[in-house]
Amino acid sequence: MTEHVHAVQPEPDMVQLLTPEGQRVEHPDFPLDVSDEQIASLYRDLVLVRRIDTEAIALQRQGELGLWASLLGQEGAQIGAGRALRPHDMAFPTYREHGVAWCRGVDPLTLLGLFRGTNLGGFDPREHNFNLYTIVIGAQTLHAAGYAMGVVRDGAVGTGDPDRDTAVLAFFGDGASSQGDVNEAFVWAGAGNLPVVFLCQNNQWAISEPVERQSRVPLYQRASGFGFPGVRVDGNDVLACYAVTRKALDDARNAQGPTLIEAFTYRMNPHTTNDDPRRYRLGSEAETWKLKDPIERVRAYLTREARLPGDFFDEVEQEARKLAEHVRSGCRTLPDPSPESVFANVQVNMPDELREQRDDFVEFVSAVNA
Amino acid sequence: MTEHVHAVQPEPDMVQLLTPEGQRVEHPDFPLDVSDEQIASLYRDLVLVRRIDTEAIALQRQGELGLWASLLGQEGAQIGAGRALRPHDMAFPTYREHGVAWCRGVDPLTLLGLFRGTNLGGFDPREHNFNLYTIVIGAQTLHAAGYAMGVVRDGAVGTGDPDRDTAVLAFFGDGASSQGDVNEAFVWAGAGNLPVVFLCQNNQWAISEPVERQSRVPLYQRASGFGFPGVRVDGNDVLACYAVTRKALDDARNAQGPTLIEAFTYRMNPHTTNDDPRRYRLGSEAETWKLKDPIERVRAYLTREARLPGDFFDEVEQEARKLAEHVRSGCRTLPDPSPESVFANVQVNMPDELREQRDDFVEFVSAVNA
Amino acid sequence: MTAPMTMAKALNEGLRKAMEADSKVVIMGEDVGKLGGVFRITDGLQKDFGEDRVIDTPLAESGIIGTAVGLAIRGYRPVCEIQFDGFVFPGFDQIVNQVAKFHNRSAGLVKMPITVRIPSGGGIGAVEHHSESVETYFAHTAGLKVVACSNPSDAYWMIQDAIADDDPVIFIEPKRLYHATKAPVADAPTPLYAAKVVRPGQHVTVAGYGATVSTLLESAKAAAEDGIELEVIDLRSVSPLDMATVLDSVRRTGRLIVVHEAPRSFGVGAELAARVTEQAFYSLEAPVLRVTGYDTQYPPSRLEHEWLPNLDRVLDAVDKIMEY
Amino acid sequence: MTAPMTMAKALNEGLRKAMEADSKVVIMGEDVGKLGGVFRITDGLQKDFGEDRVIDTPLAESGIIGTAVGLAIRGYRPVCEIQFDGFVFPGFDQIVNQVAKFHNRSAGLVKMPITVRIPSGGGIGAVEHHSESVETYFAHTAGLKVVACSNPSDAYWMIQDAIADDDPVIFIEPKRLYHATKAPVADAPTPLYAAKVVRPGQHVTVAGYGATVSTLLESAKAAAEDGIELEVIDLRSVSPLDMATVLDSVRRTGRLIVVHEAPRSFGVGAELAARVTEQAFYSLEAPVLRVTGYDTQYPPSRLEHEWLPNLDRVLDAVDKIMEY
Ligand SMILES: Cc1ncc(C[n+]2csc(CCOP(=O)(O)OP(=O)(O)O)c2C)c(N)n1
Numbered sequence A, B: 001m002t003e004h005v006h007a008v009q010p011e012p013d014m015v016q017l018l019t020p021e022g023q024r025v026e027h028p029d030f031p032l033d034v035s036d037e038q039i040a041s042l043y044r045d046l047v048l049v050r051r052i053d054t055e056a057i058a059l060q061r062q063g064e065l066g067l068w069a070s071l072l073g074q075e076g077a078q079i080g081a082g083r084a085l086r087p088h089d090m091a092f093p094t095y096r097e098h099g100v101a102w103c104r105g106v107d108p109l110t111l112l113g114l115f116r117g118t119n120l121g122g123f124d125p126r127e128h129n130f131n132l133y134t135i136v137i138g139a140q141t142l143h144a145a146g147y148a149m150g151v152v153r154d155g156a157v158g159t160g161d162p163d164r165d166t167a168v169l170a171f172f173g174d175g176a177s178s179q180g181d182v183n184e185a186f187v188w189a190g191a192g193n194l195p196v197v198f199l200c201q202n203n204q205w206a207i208s209e210p211v212e213r214q215s216r217v218p219l220y221q222r223a224s225g226f227g228f229p230g231v232r233v234d235g236n237d238v239l240a241c242y243a244v245t246r247k248a249l250d251d252a253r254n255a256q257g258p259t260l261i262e263a264f265t266y267r268m269n270p271h272t273t274n275d276d277p278r279r280y281r282l283g284s285e286a287e288t289w290k291l292k293d294p295i296e297r298v299r300a301y302l303t304r305e306a307r308l309p310g311d312f313f314d315e316v317e318q319e320a321r322k323l324a325e326h327v328r329s330g331c332r333t334l335p336d337p338s339p340e341s342v343f344a345n346v347q348v349n350m351p352d353e354l355r356e357q358r359d360d361f362v363e364f365v366s367a368v369n370a
Numbered sequence C, D: 001m002t003a004p005m006t007m008a009k010a011l012n013e014g015l016r017k018a019m020e021a022d023s024k025v026v027i028m029g030e031d032v033g034k035l036g037g038v039f040r041i042t043d044g045l046q047k048d049f050g051e052d053r054v055i056d057t058p059l060a061e062s063g064i065i066g067t068a069v070g071l072a073i074r075g076y077r078p079v080c081e082i083q084f085d086g087f088v089f090p091g092f093d094q095i096v097n098q099v100a101k102f103h104n105r106s107a108g109l110v111k112m113p114i115t116v117r118i119p120s121g122g123g124i125g126a127v128e129h130h131s132e133s134v135e136t137y138f139a140h141t142a143g144l145k146v147v148a149c150s151n152p153s154d155a156y157w158m159i160q161d162a163i164a165d166d167d168p169v170i171f172i173e174p175k176r177l178y179h180a181t182k183a184p185v186a187d188a189p190t191p192l193y194a195a196k197v198v199r200p201g202q203h204v205t206v207a208g209y210g211a212t213v214s215t216l217l218e219s220a221k222a223a224a225e226d227g228i229e230l231e232v233i234d235l236r237s238v239s240p241l242d243m244a245t246v247l248d249s250v251r252r253t254g255r256l257i258v259v260h261e262a263p264r265s266f267g268v269g270a271e272l273a274a275r276v277t278e279q280a281f282y283s284l285e286a287p288v289l290r291v292t293g294y295d296t297q298y299p300p301s302r303l304e305h306e307w308l309p310n311l312d313r314v315l316d317a318v319d320k321i322m323e324y
């Protein structure tokens, strides 16, 4: 297999605030004064969500999960964007935003039901202002645009009141950029000046298809033709992702309209636990991206620049172990769905014909289990 | 009703080669040497297709057609683009490209069946390399992209042989620019470097919706984010439309990939004969556009600059009358569809169950008519 | 009872009432604002309720439905207008994969009180895609309800009840009835999901919905002259089906003819035939017969009146079913 | 007879044969190239036939189908892969409004020899949208043919016949059978649109297609032990339906049970019930019964095996139908 060469290279003007070597650099458009404590806390997020991911993969191998979509390599984009959200902002994830879920305060166990097959999501998006995972590629970007229409109609944008003004953050992938729905969401957002930020994690691959199958120009450039700005950020730089997303969300809240952010990153793992990337890409590609690891650069900064003591890292590691244990044991004890539940939520008001089918099904299941 | 103000104004850089006053002007990127004879022949096209349109509207009023979508005001865009096509190029119209059909050599009567309700189109797109009218907004742009994929696979692009190299021209409207299909067609064309030219007739309105409902930036700008050039041309300037489309088609044939052309024009008539524009726009808007009439400026040029004798215009008028008569009488004698035909073309191979239904239907119709 | 009004006017009044009743109701679609929709069903509503509640959307059906889902999550109650039946398909994915599944996906925690209005059916001499009957696609989709109005009074009440329903409802409007006749609006509604016997009769039950109901009533008149009494049922709801009303009738008549404009195969008639045969097997004197659109693409309008279920074809079926 | 192979392999071989037979055949879809598709059905084909004939498309189903229409107009014979059943809906408009209507719109002058392959159905423990049965939507659409393979030999022949057909064919592949068992490929095909009696029996006719056929054969074995002989019919084609084969069987057994994974209401079972009741009314000892998916969204995978038609539910239906 010949090495796959990516035609779309990171732009020189890709926003970066922390180099792969852990050096803080400045960007004129995105000033960021963030304390070392804050950076340390971002480090903690990065490590913890990576651990959640690692555990979930292990659980899948052990047959406890049917499937898992790993975020490995994308922690910087997800934590940076996730931490830029305010509590009352709303996030619309795909199926891979476990890191964003973490930032929203969603218990990792809440995410597992879908992958274990005990439910289809099963949580209330409004509890943490984090939508249910959406599997149909691109569909959620229109939901985000519609939600933003609601925000506008609620008078929750451009009032200047930080506790009132609300932004919406829609996630999608490089492959999703080709879907009609995503482009229609751009139409709605641009023409309607909606308070929505589109965050495309360009992890270079849509399963086996490199991003050039979707576009021969950088994806952030898609925005201008719809009438709003696009910016490419180093998706492995949590600080840059934080700064760029915060700015875009502020603009949205201040009625300045939408922004498209392309977080340039890499899917280090297979597409899902079902996938075999050896069929379509060389391991060497991942090796080069390993050098840009989103966690290592922060660790390097914290040790070299901020000179954090070693026991800080030990504490985070401790916490990660606890979290891992929580995920492991919690997953195994997730309740199986009841046969009733299959019918209970088909609609709010169940028609009679469905009652009969429910009774039939419930009786059958109990007979089988008897 | 307050006057509707269009936010999207024609750009200074909108390509124009013939002013509304009939003055030839040059544009650095689009040199055009056309003889006065050629311009005269374009004038003839413009007058004749306008007459076809006028007759069709009259036929609808008389109940001979169920519906008609008028091209009034868009003759320049359609004749300019239509005449830039080579015989072996392929055009994909919407339902309004009667002028393009004319350039392709399609008898106007062929277009009437659909509007009269005697068929659904009923001609072979390959006969004149002009596709069937497509009513589902935007769908034909993907057909054009797919056809262009076929052209590439046939080795009919970039060979340098003018009789072999083939371009595809896809028409759509300003409203259509919002459809997922149109943007997906841009994705395919850009990522695949397809020999397809997208021609958007921005006639300012999608039925009752002004173009700003679709976009807050000029539509030609949509192209860059998909990786190909976009250009705005004065859609009421037949010479500019000819020059710009010719250049784009040449690029496509030469494997230079797609172009988006926004022909900036105006829908002078109601959306269709069913529509009542008084409900949503002021007549004064049409009045200002009347001053930019695509035919008047050519007539002015031919009289003042080319000094064509009056009898040229008389001849064209004669021809127009003949054509009108052809349309009038031909429409009334269009054959009604046979009951068999409803079933004959459901599929190539008719299943037995359908035969029974056909016989049932045919028998019923003959009974009714008996 | 009000003064007589057209179905178009009744829908317009019903929408107005719904918007007055709940400030979260928003109307969205192509040309629904200033124009009032190509059929004028939303006439005057933008003027009275403002551009924030009566929204002229960009031209994309997936966008219309997809943004409605987002508005519903935010607590709104969107009423989407699809301009013509054939144009619901670009929005089909958002309806089937999102609107119909979201409540279930959320374990019942999020409601999708979305109403999708679809001017439907043929008989108006229109071009391709403007005369189709798409109800079966949605009836086969779990999580959706599908209703059709057949007269101004039902139109007025059903649209309000559909909007007030916390479940997504596909609201089929027989476009050729919009301006067909005027009728007064009853003081109280029939329950949204209940079928209605609109003419009693003891020999044959004929069931339809939407535009075909008037065809059935004419047919009943004609059949009565030959001494055959048809019991005409307006199903009103295609999903769920009010089987109690249908079965009660068929158990009395022993004969059922189902009529709809949609193609016959895999249509509503098939489902009724299956259920009635299963649930009233020993009451049936004859098989359930179907008078429907044929299994073809919708024909050129010059042939649509022959193609559509009509009086003659219904009476043929009546003769046929009486022969058993 | 070949050596035994899986259905996945048989489809792969069939596709290879089709591409060798006609240079206008192109395969297009998401990940069909280097990866060979997420199920490896197109494994190795891009390597052997090149990127021009095995095309990794951008990620958009409407685009995949819409460009296939354009390729067909240009004289190609596209084979589109939809990655999973639930993802056909973004391409639904192009299938229903263009693929199904184009030949008719052109008065028969343009052919649409497009095959849409859809890995379908449940039972693989997948997440939402990956286990659905979408055949009924297409069966209700005039202009489309819908077939489903139930074993490697049919898979090998049917995919070639579907591609060779000048009409558009929706090709349903029961994904849980891809790697389930190996079987040899017969030397000659059964006609594409013919149903097949795969086990004779005199008491009850049970008809299914795709993955349910194996369930029916197991059920027949089990029922035989109780002295009840089921005649098992593999419908193979959902549209058109081979009624001759079904009616011949039902006229002998007097009893019919239809089985499919798709939700019951407005499904394939309803159409068969309607037709059989109409065409064999006096032969029926009992109403046609349906063993199907329930009228719910597809359940979480932990409950799918109970939700899907299975041996126990089929045998329950057999007991029930024998009581008439
Ligand atoms: C409409 C639709 N088509 C196909 C799929 C199958 N599928 C799941 S993920 C995926 C690739 C997505 O790539 P990208 O958008 O880059 O997101 P990533 O997985 O890389 O995060 C595909 C094709 C789907 N889920 N939805």
Ligand SMILES: Cc1ncc(C[n+]2csc(CCOP(=O)(O)OP(=O)(O)O)c2C)c(N)n1
Pocket: B096, B135, B136, B137, B172, B173, B174, B175, B176, B177, B203, B205, B206, B207, B267, B271, C030, C059, C061, C083, C087, C090
């Ligand atoms: C998918 C779809 N939705 C809605 C319609 C109804 N419709 C017909 S024309 C039209 C407006 C089209 O506007 P534009 O694209 O600007 O083209 P124009 O009519 O101005 O030439 C609409 C909404 C349609 N034909 N197809």
Ligand SMILES: [Mg+2]
Pocket: A173, A174, A175, A201, A202, A203, A204, A205, A206, A207
């Ligand atoms: Mg990706």
Ligand SMILES: [Mg+2]
Pocket: B173, B174, B175, B201, B202, B203, B204, B205, B206, B207
């Ligand atoms: Mg327009």
